[in-house]
Amino acid sequence: MPDDFRTLLALVFVFVPLSLLSIGGGASLLADMEHQSVTVHGWTTARDFADLFAISRAAPGPGTMLSALIGWEAAGWAGAVTATIALYLPSSLLVYGAARLWGRWRGSIWHAAVERGLAPIAAGLILSGGIAVLRVSPGGAAVWMAAVAAMVLLLRWPRLHPLVLFAAGGAGFGLASAAGLR
């Protein structure tokens, strides 16, 4: 099936460069992904792309699972797997190589200093990641308040299992919606 094969190849050529250019996380990819899959290749319409984005946000896992959905639209199962591998393999190889290279200097004074110096920046980036997700959340002020409430609960009772909070958050918002509060 040369046509199918050509589509898979096109997916590879779209997602491999995105994999290596996506500095700063998956969110920066979105505009490029839309341009390639809607305008350039016509794998999906602009309306469907917005739906796919909403679906990818609902699923667990890295936010960039949108690539699997685009691959699915373009070429079914094979497309979904191809797009996922094409998006994650190149950057994974890169970080694997970088981590091995970096590990070679383990034990030196400056290796320890770099790790100690980067630690607070990493903690700051984790916080910023949460704020970034809040910013794009369509849920409004209620989501901000629930996030802060969950944070306070977890800081106060560190042994509280987060899945309990996930379930409580989902149930609370679902009930509020059913009751017409939101």
Add this chain to the structure above:
Amino acid sequence: MSKEARLGGVSAEPDAEVREDHRIGLPAIFAAFFWLGVTSFGGNTAAWLYHQIVQRRHWVKDAEFLSDVALGRIVPGSGGVNLTVQVGQRLRGAAGAVAAVVGLLSGPLVIVLALAAAYTRIGWSPAVHAVLDGIAAAAIGLTFATGLKLLPSGSARLIPLAVGLATVLCVSVLRWPMLPVVLGLAPISVGLALVQGRNA
């Protein structure tokens, strides 16, 4: 620490980054990251990984986790997947990295396609969106709690605390692009850590 190491030499052990004790098997790594993948809602894999792998299983140390978070964000790609590659590598080398990443992604891949199929067949009610918002809010709360817990605290840690808060200020409040912020703050923070290490 060996004399060579103290002098800042290159570690003689070729695979020093891999755990000496290979007690954590590949199936265990796959299973842990599979569970992590199917339960990490809200796109904040790092906080959830910290809870599952560092706090509950004690497979890596806080400092190792933070180092992997930082490198994972500097290198292109998804921060969560990059972090998973590095933690898997620490646990069991190349095979560990593959087991961890395949474990992390395989569940969400199937779930996202199932959701898409359900969406095109029956559509979604507003209540579904509300439930997802609620789960996402709790996941963001976990991210905040994790970030705050990992921020340095105590009177002796004022400089790292300031660096952490400066990162949040630049990226989230001033909304500067992440990479230049990290590349700008890193030399300052590393330099201060180097001076502190020499005085200690």
